[in-house]
Amino acid sequence: MPNIPDGITQQNILEAARVYDNKTISHQFSHSTTYDVIISGHRYPPKAIVGIASNYHLGQPLTPDDFSGGLHTKCFRVLRENGFRIILKKDDIVYPDEIPKNIVHTEGSVKQVTINSYERDTDARDKCIEYYGLKCQACDFDFEDVYGDLGAGFIHVHHLVQISSIKEKYIIDPIKDLRPVCPNCHAMLHKRKKKPYTIDELKEIINR
Structure with missing residues:
Protein backbone atom coordinates (compact mmCIF):
# COMPACT_ATOMS: atom_id res chain seq x y z
CA MET A 1 0.00 0.00 0.00
CA PRO A 2 1.43 3.44 -0.88
CA ASN A 3 2.10 5.87 1.93
CA ILE A 4 3.06 9.53 2.28
CA PRO A 5 6.51 9.86 0.72
CA ASP A 6 9.39 11.64 2.41
CA GLY A 7 10.61 14.87 0.90
CA ILE A 8 7.33 16.68 0.21
CA THR A 9 8.26 20.35 -0.12
CA GLN A 10 6.46 23.60 0.58
CA GLN A 11 6.24 24.16 -3.16
CA ASN A 12 4.56 20.75 -3.60
CA ILE A 13 1.94 21.78 -1.05
CA LEU A 14 1.36 25.17 -2.64
CA GLU A 15 0.92 23.48 -6.01
CA ALA A 16 -1.50 20.98 -4.46
CA ALA A 17 -3.60 23.87 -3.12
CA ARG A 18 -3.58 25.51 -6.54
CA VAL A 19 -4.80 22.42 -8.40
CA TYR A 20 -7.33 21.73 -5.61
CA ASP A 21 -8.81 25.20 -6.20
CA ASN A 22 -8.70 24.87 -9.98
CA LYS A 23 -10.01 21.28 -9.95
CA THR A 24 -7.35 20.34 -12.50
CA ILE A 25 -6.61 16.96 -10.89
CA SER A 26 -9.06 14.19 -10.01
CA HIS A 27 -8.95 12.82 -6.45
CA GLN A 28 -11.14 10.93 -3.99
CA PHE A 29 -10.72 13.22 -0.99
CA SER A 30 -13.72 14.86 0.68
CA HIS A 31 -13.92 18.00 2.81
CA SER A 32 -12.30 17.87 6.23
CA THR A 33 -14.46 17.39 9.31
CA THR A 34 -12.37 18.69 12.23
CA TYR A 35 -9.23 20.49 11.04
CA ASP A 36 -8.18 22.76 8.19
CA VAL A 37 -4.70 23.68 6.99
CA ILE A 38 -4.16 27.37 6.23
CA ILE A 39 -2.40 28.01 2.93
CA SER A 40 -2.00 31.59 1.66
CA GLY A 41 -4.78 32.69 4.01
CA HIS A 42 -7.29 30.07 2.82
CA ARG A 43 -8.58 26.85 4.41
CA TYR A 44 -8.03 23.43 2.86
CA PRO A 45 -8.65 19.82 3.93
CA PRO A 46 -5.27 18.56 5.18
CA LYS A 47 -5.55 15.01 3.83
CA ALA A 48 -6.55 16.20 0.37
CA ILE A 49 -3.61 18.59 0.17
CA VAL A 50 -1.05 16.02 1.33
CA GLY A 51 -2.56 13.34 -0.90
CA ILE A 52 -2.36 15.58 -3.96
CA ALA A 53 1.11 16.87 -3.02
CA SER A 54 2.33 13.27 -2.85
CA ASN A 55 1.72 13.08 -6.59
CA TYR A 56 4.92 15.05 -7.17
CA HIS A 57 6.98 12.26 -5.56
CA LEU A 58 5.05 9.08 -6.34
CA GLY A 59 3.77 10.00 -9.78
CA GLN A 60 0.20 9.39 -8.64
CA PRO A 61 -1.95 10.97 -5.91
CA LEU A 62 -2.68 8.92 -2.82
CA THR A 63 -6.23 7.94 -1.89
CA PRO A 64 -7.92 8.58 1.47
CA ASP A 65 -7.43 4.90 2.39
CA ASP A 66 -3.66 5.08 1.93
CA PHE A 67 -2.91 7.18 5.04
CA SER A 68 -4.47 8.75 8.12
CA GLY A 69 -5.03 12.36 9.10
CA GLY A 70 -4.89 13.75 12.62
CA LEU A 71 -2.68 15.77 14.94
CA HIS A 72 -0.08 13.05 15.53
CA THR A 73 0.06 11.66 12.00
CA LYS A 74 2.68 12.06 9.29
CA CYS A 75 0.07 13.91 7.24
CA PHE A 76 -0.14 16.79 9.72
CA ARG A 77 3.59 16.64 10.49
CA VAL A 78 4.44 17.17 6.81
CA LEU A 79 2.23 20.26 6.70
CA ARG A 80 3.64 21.72 9.91
CA GLU A 81 7.27 21.02 8.97
CA ASN A 82 6.69 22.99 5.78
CA GLY A 83 5.45 25.98 7.75
CA PHE A 84 1.67 25.61 7.41
CA ARG A 85 -0.68 26.08 10.34
CA ILE A 86 -3.42 23.56 11.15
CA ILE A 87 -6.46 24.90 12.98
CA LEU A 88 -9.79 23.64 14.22
CA LYS A 89 -12.49 23.86 11.58
CA LYS A 90 -14.78 25.91 13.78
Missing part, protein backbone atom coordinates in the same frame (compact mmCIF):
# COMPACT_ATOMS: atom_id res chain seq x y z
CA ASP A 91 -15.43 27.10 17.29
CA ASP A 92 -18.90 26.00 18.38
CA ILE A 93 -19.04 28.64 21.14
CA VAL A 94 -20.56 31.91 19.89
CA TYR A 95 -19.41 35.19 21.41
CA PRO A 96 -20.43 38.73 20.38
CA ASP A 97 -17.04 39.36 18.76
CA GLU A 98 -16.58 35.76 17.48
CA ILE A 99 -19.47 34.85 15.20
CA PRO A 100 -19.98 32.97 11.91
CA LYS A 101 -18.12 34.69 9.11
CA ASN A 102 -18.23 35.70 5.41
CA ILE A 103 -15.69 34.67 2.80
CA VAL A 104 -15.11 38.19 1.44
CA HIS A 105 -12.78 40.89 2.74
CA THR A 106 -15.49 43.38 3.68
CA GLU A 107 -17.29 43.58 6.98
CA GLY A 108 -20.35 45.31 8.31
CA SER A 109 -23.64 43.69 7.29
CA VAL A 110 -25.84 42.99 10.30
CA LYS A 111 -27.13 39.52 11.14
CA GLN A 112 -29.12 38.13 14.07
CA VAL A 113 -27.24 35.59 16.20
CA THR A 114 -28.36 36.05 19.80
CA ILE A 115 -27.86 39.77 19.65
CA ASN A 116 -27.40 42.00 16.61
CA SER A 117 -23.82 41.37 15.56
CA TYR A 118 -21.67 42.23 12.58
CA GLU A 119 -20.42 39.60 10.17
CA ARG A 120 -16.76 38.67 10.44
CA ASP A 121 -14.45 37.66 7.62
CA THR A 122 -12.99 34.13 7.93
CA ASP A 123 -10.09 34.90 5.60
CA ALA A 124 -9.09 37.96 7.64
CA ARG A 125 -9.24 35.92 10.87
CA ASP A 126 -7.00 33.22 9.41
CA LYS A 127 -4.46 35.77 8.16
CA CYS A 128 -4.38 37.38 11.60
CA ILE A 129 -3.63 33.99 13.20
CA GLU A 130 -1.03 33.19 10.55
CA TYR A 131 0.79 36.43 11.39
CA TYR A 132 0.47 36.55 15.20
CA GLY A 133 0.13 32.87 16.04
CA LEU A 134 -2.24 31.21 18.50
CA LYS A 135 -0.91 32.76 21.72
CA CYS A 136 -3.06 35.36 23.49
CA GLN A 137 -1.66 38.82 22.81
CA ALA A 138 -2.74 40.02 26.25
CA CYS A 139 -1.72 37.24 28.66
CA ASP A 140 0.42 34.89 26.48
CA PHE A 141 -1.86 31.90 27.17
CA ASP A 142 -1.44 29.09 24.62
CA PHE A 143 -4.26 26.51 24.56
CA GLU A 144 -2.21 23.74 22.94
CA ASP A 145 0.58 24.15 25.53
CA VAL A 146 -1.92 23.67 28.35
CA TYR A 147 -4.55 21.33 26.89
CA GLY A 148 -2.56 19.46 24.26
CA ASP A 149 -4.59 18.18 21.30
CA LEU A 150 -7.83 19.47 22.83
CA GLY A 151 -6.57 23.05 22.64
CA ALA A 152 -4.80 22.83 19.29
CA GLY A 153 -5.80 25.65 16.96
CA PHE A 154 -8.12 27.35 19.47
CA ILE A 155 -8.05 31.14 19.94
CA HIS A 156 -10.38 34.10 19.62
CA VAL A 157 -9.70 37.05 17.34
CA HIS A 158 -10.44 40.50 18.72
CA HIS A 159 -11.34 43.46 16.50
CA LEU A 160 -9.46 46.53 17.69
CA VAL A 161 -12.18 48.86 16.38
CA GLN A 162 -15.74 47.75 17.11
CA ILE A 163 -17.67 47.00 13.93
CA SER A 164 -20.84 48.25 15.60
CA SER A 165 -19.28 51.69 15.97
CA ILE A 166 -18.55 51.92 12.23
CA LYS A 167 -21.91 50.66 10.90
CA GLU A 168 -20.81 50.48 7.28
CA LYS A 169 -18.89 48.16 5.02
CA TYR A 170 -15.14 48.66 4.98
CA ILE A 171 -11.96 46.81 4.10
CA ILE A 172 -10.13 45.40 7.09
CA ASP A 173 -6.41 44.85 7.49
CA PRO A 174 -5.95 41.51 9.31
CA ILE A 175 -2.58 42.61 10.73
CA LYS A 176 -3.50 46.15 11.83
CA ASP A 177 -7.14 45.61 12.83
CA LEU A 178 -7.19 42.16 14.48
CA ARG A 179 -5.41 40.44 17.37
CA PRO A 180 -5.65 36.86 18.72
CA VAL A 181 -6.73 36.73 22.37
CA CYS A 182 -7.95 34.01 24.73
CA PRO A 183 -11.67 33.97 25.68
CA ASN A 184 -10.95 35.28 29.20
CA CYS A 185 -9.04 38.30 27.95
CA HIS A 186 -11.56 38.77 25.16
CA ALA A 187 -14.36 39.03 27.70
CA MET A 188 -12.34 41.43 29.87
CA LEU A 189 -11.58 43.69 26.90
CA HIS A 190 -15.32 44.08 26.39
CA LYS A 191 -16.14 44.67 30.06
CA ARG A 192 -15.99 48.36 29.23
CA LYS A 193 -19.01 48.58 26.96
CA LYS A 194 -18.84 51.88 25.07
CA LYS A 195 -15.11 51.73 24.39
CA PRO A 196 -13.44 48.35 25.01
CA TYR A 197 -10.13 48.29 26.83
CA THR A 198 -7.07 48.21 24.63
CA ILE A 199 -4.79 45.20 24.81
CA ASP A 200 -2.08 47.36 26.37
CA GLU A 201 -4.52 48.55 29.05
CA LEU A 202 -5.44 44.96 29.81
CA LYS A 203 -1.77 43.99 30.04
CA GLU A 204 -1.27 46.73 32.63
CA ILE A 205 -4.19 45.34 34.67
CA ILE A 206 -2.80 41.78 34.42
CA ASN A 207 0.68 42.88 35.49
CA ARG A 208 -0.39 44.89 38.53
Whole structure:
Protein backbone atom coordinates (compact mmCIF):
# COMPACT_ATOMS: atom_id res chain seq x y z
CA MET A 1 0.00 0.00 0.00
CA PRO A 2 1.43 3.44 -0.88
CA ASN A 3 2.10 5.87 1.93
CA ILE A 4 3.06 9.53 2.28
CA PRO A 5 6.51 9.86 0.72
CA ASP A 6 9.39 11.64 2.41
CA GLY A 7 10.61 14.87 0.90
CA ILE A 8 7.33 16.68 0.21
CA THR A 9 8.26 20.35 -0.12
CA GLN A 10 6.46 23.60 0.58
CA GLN A 11 6.24 24.16 -3.16
CA ASN A 12 4.56 20.75 -3.60
CA ILE A 13 1.94 21.78 -1.05
CA LEU A 14 1.36 25.17 -2.64
CA GLU A 15 0.92 23.48 -6.01
CA ALA A 16 -1.50 20.98 -4.46
CA ALA A 17 -3.60 23.87 -3.12
CA ARG A 18 -3.58 25.51 -6.54
CA VAL A 19 -4.80 22.42 -8.40
CA TYR A 20 -7.33 21.73 -5.61
CA ASP A 21 -8.81 25.20 -6.20
CA ASN A 22 -8.70 24.87 -9.98
CA LYS A 23 -10.01 21.28 -9.95
CA THR A 24 -7.35 20.34 -12.50
CA ILE A 25 -6.61 16.96 -10.89
CA SER A 26 -9.06 14.19 -10.01
CA HIS A 27 -8.95 12.82 -6.45
CA GLN A 28 -11.14 10.93 -3.99
CA PHE A 29 -10.72 13.22 -0.99
CA SER A 30 -13.72 14.86 0.68
CA HIS A 31 -13.92 18.00 2.81
CA SER A 32 -12.30 17.87 6.23
CA THR A 33 -14.46 17.39 9.31
CA THR A 34 -12.37 18.69 12.23
CA TYR A 35 -9.23 20.49 11.04
CA ASP A 36 -8.18 22.76 8.19
CA VAL A 37 -4.70 23.68 6.99
CA ILE A 38 -4.16 27.37 6.23
CA ILE A 39 -2.40 28.01 2.93
CA SER A 40 -2.00 31.59 1.66
CA GLY A 41 -4.78 32.69 4.01
CA HIS A 42 -7.29 30.07 2.82
CA ARG A 43 -8.58 26.85 4.41
CA TYR A 44 -8.03 23.43 2.86
CA PRO A 45 -8.65 19.82 3.93
CA PRO A 46 -5.27 18.56 5.18
CA LYS A 47 -5.55 15.01 3.83
CA ALA A 48 -6.55 16.20 0.37
CA ILE A 49 -3.61 18.59 0.17
CA VAL A 50 -1.05 16.02 1.33
CA GLY A 51 -2.56 13.34 -0.90
CA ILE A 52 -2.36 15.58 -3.96
CA ALA A 53 1.11 16.87 -3.02
CA SER A 54 2.33 13.27 -2.85
CA ASN A 55 1.72 13.08 -6.59
CA TYR A 56 4.92 15.05 -7.17
CA HIS A 57 6.98 12.26 -5.56
CA LEU A 58 5.05 9.08 -6.34
CA GLY A 59 3.77 10.00 -9.78
CA GLN A 60 0.20 9.39 -8.64
CA PRO A 61 -1.95 10.97 -5.91
CA LEU A 62 -2.68 8.92 -2.82
CA THR A 63 -6.23 7.94 -1.89
CA PRO A 64 -7.92 8.58 1.47
CA ASP A 65 -7.43 4.90 2.39
CA ASP A 66 -3.66 5.08 1.93
CA PHE A 67 -2.91 7.18 5.04
CA SER A 68 -4.47 8.75 8.12
CA GLY A 69 -5.03 12.36 9.10
CA GLY A 70 -4.89 13.75 12.62
CA LEU A 71 -2.68 15.77 14.94
CA HIS A 72 -0.08 13.05 15.53
CA THR A 73 0.06 11.66 12.00
CA LYS A 74 2.68 12.06 9.29
CA CYS A 75 0.07 13.91 7.24
CA PHE A 76 -0.14 16.79 9.72
CA ARG A 77 3.59 16.64 10.49
CA VAL A 78 4.44 17.17 6.81
CA LEU A 79 2.23 20.26 6.70
CA ARG A 80 3.64 21.72 9.91
CA GLU A 81 7.27 21.02 8.97
CA ASN A 82 6.69 22.99 5.78
CA GLY A 83 5.45 25.98 7.75
CA PHE A 84 1.67 25.61 7.41
CA ARG A 85 -0.68 26.08 10.34
CA ILE A 86 -3.42 23.56 11.15
CA ILE A 87 -6.46 24.90 12.98
CA LEU A 88 -9.79 23.64 14.22
CA LYS A 89 -12.49 23.86 11.58
CA LYS A 90 -14.78 25.91 13.78
CA ASP A 91 -15.43 27.10 17.29
CA ASP A 92 -18.90 26.00 18.38
CA ILE A 93 -19.04 28.64 21.14
CA VAL A 94 -20.56 31.91 19.89
CA TYR A 95 -19.41 35.19 21.41
CA PRO A 96 -20.43 38.73 20.38
CA ASP A 97 -17.04 39.36 18.76
CA GLU A 98 -16.58 35.76 17.48
CA ILE A 99 -19.47 34.85 15.20
CA PRO A 100 -19.98 32.97 11.91
CA LYS A 101 -18.12 34.69 9.11
CA ASN A 102 -18.23 35.70 5.41
CA ILE A 103 -15.69 34.67 2.80
CA VAL A 104 -15.11 38.19 1.44
CA HIS A 105 -12.78 40.89 2.74
CA THR A 106 -15.49 43.38 3.68
CA GLU A 107 -17.29 43.58 6.98
CA GLY A 108 -20.35 45.31 8.31
CA SER A 109 -23.64 43.69 7.29
CA VAL A 110 -25.84 42.99 10.30
CA LYS A 111 -27.13 39.52 11.14
CA GLN A 112 -29.12 38.13 14.07
CA VAL A 113 -27.24 35.59 16.20
CA THR A 114 -28.36 36.05 19.80
CA ILE A 115 -27.86 39.77 19.65
CA ASN A 116 -27.40 42.00 16.61
CA SER A 117 -23.82 41.37 15.56
CA TYR A 118 -21.67 42.23 12.58
CA GLU A 119 -20.42 39.60 10.17
CA ARG A 120 -16.76 38.67 10.44
CA ASP A 121 -14.45 37.66 7.62
CA THR A 122 -12.99 34.13 7.93
CA ASP A 123 -10.09 34.90 5.60
CA ALA A 124 -9.09 37.96 7.64
CA ARG A 125 -9.24 35.92 10.87
CA ASP A 126 -7.00 33.22 9.41
CA LYS A 127 -4.46 35.77 8.16
CA CYS A 128 -4.38 37.38 11.60
CA ILE A 129 -3.63 33.99 13.20
CA GLU A 130 -1.03 33.19 10.55
CA TYR A 131 0.79 36.43 11.39
CA TYR A 132 0.47 36.55 15.20
CA GLY A 133 0.13 32.87 16.04
CA LEU A 134 -2.24 31.21 18.50
CA LYS A 135 -0.91 32.76 21.72
CA CYS A 136 -3.06 35.36 23.49
CA GLN A 137 -1.66 38.82 22.81
CA ALA A 138 -2.74 40.02 26.25
CA CYS A 139 -1.72 37.24 28.66
CA ASP A 140 0.42 34.89 26.48
CA PHE A 141 -1.86 31.90 27.17
CA ASP A 142 -1.44 29.09 24.62
CA PHE A 143 -4.26 26.51 24.56
CA GLU A 144 -2.21 23.74 22.94
CA ASP A 145 0.58 24.15 25.53
CA VAL A 146 -1.92 23.67 28.35
CA TYR A 147 -4.55 21.33 26.89
CA GLY A 148 -2.56 19.46 24.26
CA ASP A 149 -4.59 18.18 21.30
CA LEU A 150 -7.83 19.47 22.83
CA GLY A 151 -6.57 23.05 22.64
CA ALA A 152 -4.80 22.83 19.29
CA GLY A 153 -5.80 25.65 16.96
CA PHE A 154 -8.12 27.35 19.47
CA ILE A 155 -8.05 31.14 19.94
CA HIS A 156 -10.38 34.10 19.62
CA VAL A 157 -9.70 37.05 17.34
CA HIS A 158 -10.44 40.50 18.72
CA HIS A 159 -11.34 43.46 16.50
CA LEU A 160 -9.46 46.53 17.69
CA VAL A 161 -12.18 48.86 16.38
CA GLN A 162 -15.74 47.75 17.11
CA ILE A 163 -17.67 47.00 13.93
CA SER A 164 -20.84 48.25 15.60
CA SER A 165 -19.28 51.69 15.97
CA ILE A 166 -18.55 51.92 12.23
CA LYS A 167 -21.91 50.66 10.90
CA GLU A 168 -20.81 50.48 7.28
CA LYS A 169 -18.89 48.16 5.02
CA TYR A 170 -15.14 48.66 4.98
CA ILE A 171 -11.96 46.81 4.10
CA ILE A 172 -10.13 45.40 7.09
CA ASP A 173 -6.41 44.85 7.49
CA PRO A 174 -5.95 41.51 9.31
CA ILE A 175 -2.58 42.61 10.73
CA LYS A 176 -3.50 46.15 11.83
CA ASP A 177 -7.14 45.61 12.83
CA LEU A 178 -7.19 42.16 14.48
CA ARG A 179 -5.41 40.44 17.37
CA PRO A 180 -5.65 36.86 18.72
CA VAL A 181 -6.73 36.73 22.37
CA CYS A 182 -7.95 34.01 24.73
CA PRO A 183 -11.67 33.97 25.68
CA ASN A 184 -10.95 35.28 29.20
CA CYS A 185 -9.04 38.30 27.95
CA HIS A 186 -11.56 38.77 25.16
CA ALA A 187 -14.36 39.03 27.70
CA MET A 188 -12.34 41.43 29.87
CA LEU A 189 -11.58 43.69 26.90
CA HIS A 190 -15.32 44.08 26.39
CA LYS A 191 -16.14 44.67 30.06
CA ARG A 192 -15.99 48.36 29.23
CA LYS A 193 -19.01 48.58 26.96
CA LYS A 194 -18.84 51.88 25.07
CA LYS A 195 -15.11 51.73 24.39
CA PRO A 196 -13.44 48.35 25.01
CA TYR A 197 -10.13 48.29 26.83
CA THR A 198 -7.07 48.21 24.63
CA ILE A 199 -4.79 45.20 24.81
CA ASP A 200 -2.08 47.36 26.37
CA GLU A 201 -4.52 48.55 29.05
CA LEU A 202 -5.44 44.96 29.81
CA LYS A 203 -1.77 43.99 30.04
CA GLU A 204 -1.27 46.73 32.63
CA ILE A 205 -4.19 45.34 34.67
CA ILE A 206 -2.80 41.78 34.42
CA ASN A 207 0.68 42.88 35.49
CA ARG A 208 -0.39 44.89 38.53
